[in-house]
Every structure is written in C-alpha cells, then in structure tokens.
Amino acid sequence: MTQDAAARADELARVAYGRLVAILAAKDGDIESAEDCLADAFAQALRVWPEAGIPSNPEAWLLTVARNRRSDIRRSAAHRLSDPLDEAARSGAGALSMMEELDPDAIPDHRLALLFVCAHPAIDPAVRTPLMLQVVLGFEAEQIARAFAMPTATMAQRLVRAKRRIHEARIPFVVPDRGQMPERLGPVLEAIYGAYAIDFPLVAGAEPRESLAHEAHYLAATLAELLPDEPEALGLAALISLSLARQPARGDGEFVPLDEQDPRLWDAELIQLGEGYLHRARERGRIGRFQIEAAIQSVHAARAVSAATDWRALLTLHLALLEIAPTLGARVAYAAAVGRVKGAQIGLEALDAIDDESVQRFQPAWATRAYLLTEAGRAEDAVRAYDRAIALTTDTGARRYLERRRADAAAKSSLGLSSGTVRVVPYDPDWPRLFTAEARRLETALAPLPIVLEHTGSTSVPGLAAKPVLDILAGIGDDAAIEPYIAALVEAGYVHRGEQDVPGREFFRRGDPRAYHIHLTRIGGRFWHEHLDFRNYLRAHPDVRDEYARLKLALAAQYPTDRARYIEEKAPFIRAVLDLATKPAIASP
Amino acid sequence: MRYALLIHYPQPAVSTLTDEQIKEGMAAFQAYAKALDAAGVLRSAEVLQTIASATSVSMKQGKLHVQDGPFADTKEAFAGLFMIDVPDLDAALAWAEKCPAAYWGTVEIRPSGVQFIDGAWQRVAESSAPASTTA
Numbered sequence A: 001m002t003q004d005a006a007a008r009a010d011e012l013a014r015v016a017y018g019r020l021v022a023i024l025a026a027k028d029g030d031i032e033s034a035e036d037c038l039a040d041a042f043a044q045a046l047r048v049w050p051e052a053g054i055p056s057n058p059e060a061w062l063l064t065v066a067r068n069r070r071s072d073i074r075r076s077a078a079h080r081l082s083d084p085l086d087e088a089a090r091s092g093a094g095a096l097s098m099m100e101e102l103d104p105d106a107i108p109d110h111r112l113a114l115l116f117v118c119a120h121p122a123i124d125p126a127v128r129t130p131l132m133l134q135v136v137l138g139f140e141a142e143q144i145a146r147a148f149a150m151p152t153a154t155m156a157q158r159l160v161r162a163k164r165r166i167h168e169a170r171i172p173f174v175v176p177d178r179g180q181m182p183e184r185l186g187p188v189l190e191a192i193y194g195a196y197a198i199d200f201p202l203v204a205g206a207e208p209r210e211s212l213a214h215e216a217h218y219l220a221a222t223l224a225e226l227l228p229d230e231p232e233a234l235g236l237a238a239l240i241s242l243s244l245a246r247q248p249a250r251g252d253g254e255f256v257p258l259d260e261q262d263p264r265l266w267d268a269e270l271i272q273l274g275e276g277y278l279h280r281a282r283e284r285g286r287i288g289r290f291q292i293e294a295a296i297q298s299v300h301a302a303r304a305v306s307a308a309t310d311w312r313a314l315l316t317l318h319l320a321l322l323e324i325a326p327t328l329g330a331r332v333a334y335a336a337a338v339g340r341v342k343g344a345q346i347g348l349e350a351l352d353a354i355d356d357e358s359v360q361r362f363q364p365a366w367a368t369r370a371y372l373l374t375e376a377g378r379a380e381d382a383v384r385a386y387d388r389a390i391a392l393t394t395d396t397g398a399r400r401y402l403e404r405r406r407a408d409a410a411a412k413s414s415l416g417l418s419s420g421t422v423r424v425v426p427y428d429p430d431w432p433r434l435f436t437a438e439a440r441r442l443e444t445a446l447a448p449l450p451i452v453l454e455h456t457g458s459t460s461v462p463g464l465a466a467k468p469v470l471d472i473l474a475g476i477g478d479d480a481a482i483e484p485y486i487a488a489l490v491e492a493g494y495v496h497r498g499e500q501d502v503p504g505r506e507f508f509r510r511g512d513p514r515a516y517h518i519h520l521t522r523i524g525g526r527f528w529h530e531h532l533d534f535r536n537y538l539r540a541h542p543d544v545r546d547e548y549a550r551l552k553l554a555l556a557a558q559y560p561t562d563r564a565r566y567i568e569e570k571a572p573f574i575r576a577v578l579d580l581a582t583k584p585a586i587a588s589p
Numbered sequence B: 001m002r003y004a005l006l007i008h009y010p011q012p013a014v015s016t017l018t019d020e021q022i023k024e025g026m027a028a029f030q031a032y033a034k035a036l037d038a039a040g041v042l043r044s045a046e047v048l049q050t051i052a053s054a055t056s057v058s059m060k061q062g063k064l065h066v067q068d069g070p071f072a073d074t075k076e077a078f079a080g081l082f083m084i085d086v087p088d089l090d091a092a093l094a095w096a097e098k099c100p101a102a103y104w105g106t107v108e109i110r111p112s113g114v115q116f117i118d119g120a121w122q123r124v125a126e127s128s129a130p131a132s133t134t135a
Helices: A002-025 A032-050 A057-074 A084-090 A090-100 A113-116 A125-135 A141-147 A152-168 A181-194 A207-226 A231-246 A268-284 A289-301 A311-323 A328-342 A345-354 A357-361 A361-373 A379-391 A396-412 A431-447 A481-490 A524-539 A542-558 A565-582 B021-036 B089-096
Strands: A452-456 A470-476 A497-499 A503-512 A516-522 B001-012 B043-047 B055-058 B065-068 B077-087 B104-109 B113-118 B120-123
Touching: A002 A032, A002 A057, A002 A113, A032 A057, A032 A113, A032 A152, A057 B104, A090 A141, A090 A357, A090 B113, A113 A125, A113 A181, A125 A141, A125 A152, A125 A207, A141 A152, A152 B021, A181 A207, A207 A231, A207 B120, A231 A268, A231 A289, A268 A289, A289 A311, A311 A328, A328 A345, A328 A357, A328 A361, A345 B077, A357 B089, A361 A379, A361 A396, A379 A396, A379 A452, A379 B089, A396 B021, A431 A452, A431 A470, A452 B077, A470 A524, A470 A542, A481 A497, A481 A503, A481 A516, A497 A542, A497 B089, A516 A542, A524 B043, A542 A565, B001 B089, B077 B089, B089 B104
Parallel strands: A470 A516
Antiparallel strands: A452 A470, A497 A503, A503 A516, B001 B077, B001 B104, B043 B077, B055 B065, B113 B120
C-alpha cells in the first residue's frame, strides 16, 4: 500500500508536475513559490495517501493542498491578497467547487503558456532549455547541471534568476494569439530542440545524452499535442522522433556517422511515430525549418527499407533548408550533400562560398572539407583538413572517428599512378580496407542497381608488390543493361574509357593521379573468371606470387614510362598462371 | 604549438565549499583531464593549493625579501595550469572553453615562447610536434 502510494506520487510527479506548476503560477507568475508549494503537497501526499488511500482525483488533491499551502504562506507573511480562488480553497464549499473545476477535461492546460513563458524574448536564450526542463518536467537543478556539464551552483543560480525575472517583470502566462504566434513559437521550438541537440562536451557516451534526448522528445510531443495545427510543432516532434530512432546505431565508443550506421539497429517504432508527425505537418501546407530537417531525417530513415539513400531528394531538401534557415550548419550540410550528388569538386566550391568568418573555427566544416577532399582524390589536402578538424574536436568518440578517417586519407595518398608511368611498390596491408571502403561507396552510388564487387589485380594479393592502383572487378548479370551502370559510375566520379581493346569489359578510372580502376563486366564471362582465377591462384601459391613480383619489378625498372610495353611483357606469365589455375588435375596444396 | 591554459578563480576558504561542491568540481576536472589525455594533447596539468599557502620571494630591492602570501592580492588568483600541445589558437580555444574552471573563474590562454630542451632554451613555435598524430 505504502509502495503503491509512493509509486503513484512519483508517477504523478513526472506526468502532472508541469501541469500543476502551470496552474499554480499562471495568475501571478511566481514559479518559485508554485514549485515550493507543490513540493510540500507531494511530501504531504507521501505521508497521507498510504493511510487514507489514494484520492479519486490525485491531481486535484495535490493542487488543493498546494494552493492552501500557498495562502498559508501569504497570510503568515501578512500580505493578504484578494484572491478568490485561494479564499475558496479554504472553505469546504470552495474546495468542493474546485474539485469540480479540476475535472481534467474542464481545466485548461496551462503548460502551453508555461512553455511560452520559458522561451519569452525577455529570458536569456541560454537558460530557456534548462528552465523548461525544470518547471515543465520537474528536474532538479543538479540533474540539469550534469546534463549541461556545468556546476550545480551555477545552474541553480541561473534558474532562480530566470524565475525571479518572470515574476518581477510579470511575464504573462498566455498563449500568443495567431498574429504573434509565428515569431513567438520559434524560440519555444529552439529551446525544446536545445534539449535534444545539446553539446555534451565531456560526457560523450554517458547516460545524460540519452536521458535528455528522451525528455526533449516528450516536450516536443507535448507541444505537438497542445498545438495540433502548428506544422512546425509537428515538424519538431517528427525531427526528434526520427533522430532519436537512430540513437542505438550511433556507437558507444567511436562515433558512427549516419551513412555508416546499421539500419537494423534503428528503432522502427520511433521512425513510424516520426513519419506520422511529418505526415500531419505536411497536411497543414506550411513549410518550415523543422519540417525540412525532419524530412531530411525521413529520407535517411528510408534506407532501413530501400537499402539505399536517395541523395537527390536530400539535395533538394538541403537547398530548401538554405532558403529558409541559412545557418552555418545548414550551409555546411548543403555542401556535403551537393558534393555527394554532383561531385566532390562542386561540394568544395559550396564550402568555399561560405562567407561567414566563423567557418574557420567550425569543426563540421573542416570534417566535411576533409571528406570532400578525400573524395576528390586530393588525399594530401584531405589529411591537412582532417588535422584541422581533429584539432577542433574535444569529444573523444568523434575524435577517434576522425583519426581513423585521416589514416584512410593518408593511406590513399599512397595510391596513385601518373598516366603512362609504371611504379611498383611493396604490398600495403591497408589496401584491402581501401577496397572495402570504395566498394561500400560504389554500392551506395549504384543502388538500386545490383552489382557484385571483387578486389582484383595485384593489390588484392597479400604480400605482392604492386602498382599503387586499386583494381575493382564489377560484375553485372547477363541480361542487365549496361548503360545505367556506366552513367552511375561516371556520376560517382569515375572517368569512362570504353572497352580499351578488351571486348566485354568497360574500363573506368578515378583519381588524378589515377588511384582506382573499375573493370565492369558480366558475371560468368571470360574476363570475370580469368581475373578471379588469377587472383585466387596467386593468393594460394606464395612461390608463384613471389616470382610474379620479381618479374614486375624487373619490368618496371626496364620500362618506367612505357606502360603498354610493361603490360605486354607480363602477359605470357599471366597466361601460364591461368593455364595452371584452370588445369583440374593440379590441386592447390 | 604549446599553450598554457592558466586558471584563475576566487580562492575560497575551504570551509565555504560543501563536500558536494568539492566532489563535483573534482569529477569535472577528472573528466576534463581525461578528455585532454585521450586526445593526446595534454603535456602536464597542475592544480595548486590556495593562496593561503603561498610564499613570495624577491631580490628587487637588492636584498632578499620573503613575503608570506601571494605576490599580488587579487580577487581572482592563479590556481593552476594545463599545458597543451595543439596546432593553433582556435584549437586552444576549443579546449579552454571546455575547462570546468571557466565556470567559476577565468581561463587565460598563453602560447609558449621558449622551452628548455636538451640543455638549452629553444623557440617552440615551429619545433613542437603536431597535436594530432595517428597511431
């Protein structure tokens, strides 16, 4: 019984706290005193309910006790106010009529007004989010301080100052009318979003990140419920639902960026919820920043179903976001999207076009630049940009991720061969990983076209010296039309060079100097089988592999600028190996 | 480039801080130093005892002058330092603004000028290792 009552009081504290504070403070704006009285009421509930039983309308009970407590305080402070409700609360008849008034359906929900008070223009923007967390959700200053990585005393002081300001300046507890709504709603949405997008500098991976994100979600859902006709309120609820859905896939230690996340880890229920909000927002026919950001999240979420990301749709949305809210973050995100769709060079130009000086100190801008430079094949510039991004990153998980990407870029700078030249270098154990990374990128670029990608050529044989060029064997079905593949590969940054005297093989290269080759051919064709057989044979026969390496080094020394001759001279060796590989009688050791 | 993050804050008599506040401050400094260390930019970190324990020495007047107390009696006093090695001022700023002491005092960023290495004073501006080395 005791436990029941305690649990019930606890549950009420969570659900009803904001409602009760809003009702208590609505009249005179004294949130501090409303909270004190409510705390007393909860304490009394814990004493009384276990013995007397839980009242039929616990919320009304708490409100009555809190109001009585408040008028007691006022009377003892000898400033009697003519407050008819307080007067009524003390007489039996008044209490009864109030119980009726407190029918949950009859009493207006003042939480909406309370949210507008917290984000009033006269309140310091930095304290709006903490204020909402405290007065609407009943968080202690200490919990909020921990979430913001701030000393409790500092946070408590800011909260008290804000509440006094509300009371003393008489910020009204009203919901702005339709005319004022557009300009007043923005700060409320921002403050709620602030609880979600909070920068947790030193507690990466610690629980506050998660718990506050859920509170932000609750606040956004509440706002959407209280303002069902405001598309941006619905948009924010959609945005937080959809981003929160990806939380489980973000990684505990090293940060995992969106397009490397495993969609199976995403929360399908939250995605569905978010899509529902977004759908309702669209029906209102008034577009806004949060709706667009939610739509961007929705396109990403679709990868869970379609296995591919629609980058063109994303580009359109990022462009729309730039029109409505050209923040630094939006401009950098646009550069990343346009670089993805139209090529890294265009993305870099978009980054260069940002004239805001603070972009030099903006970590995401450097991380994006580094990514685009890598894509553009400018590995050495990319390494420098990663260095800059890393220097500006204090979060351990994000730093670890960037350091790995930097290592990739540094390794890529070991790839590359100028046209017509021959240069053979020792085997680099990083080559298989470079293949995997490029293959993943290609699968995304080609989707939904089916493709089989194999690492081939000398870089695919561990221990073999090779030209620093990664060969990728790309296989398509016998009946597949080849043109869409060619178009998609060109879109992905490759230069199409045609068959190049090898019937049944379309050749592509990327990078200047060249770093990647793609051989597009049909699975089951001769080219496909020979290349895989040759690779597999060398992988299985180190002695043959070493012989091949000696031949390549000798030829490279002999014909350093005559690529055609180099290829011609190694052909007999390759032929001989293929004969061995396909001779069924000789089994591998 | 090496930078000193010099922490200044009002020096309370220890009794004015509650155990909770001390515990919270220590946890914040622990997390901060760990993040610096994990990033590989931390060279050294010291938090000093309060100015009550300071002794100042001067020979300016031509003879030894020992004073019981800090050299300057100011409201905010020097309280500790972090030496970090980062590429430039923007990176130093990124770390300084995360320093817990910034909430109750001031963090002054000063680039290192010369450094005593291998038996001689050397300029450090160009010689120091880049902050972000990859394993």
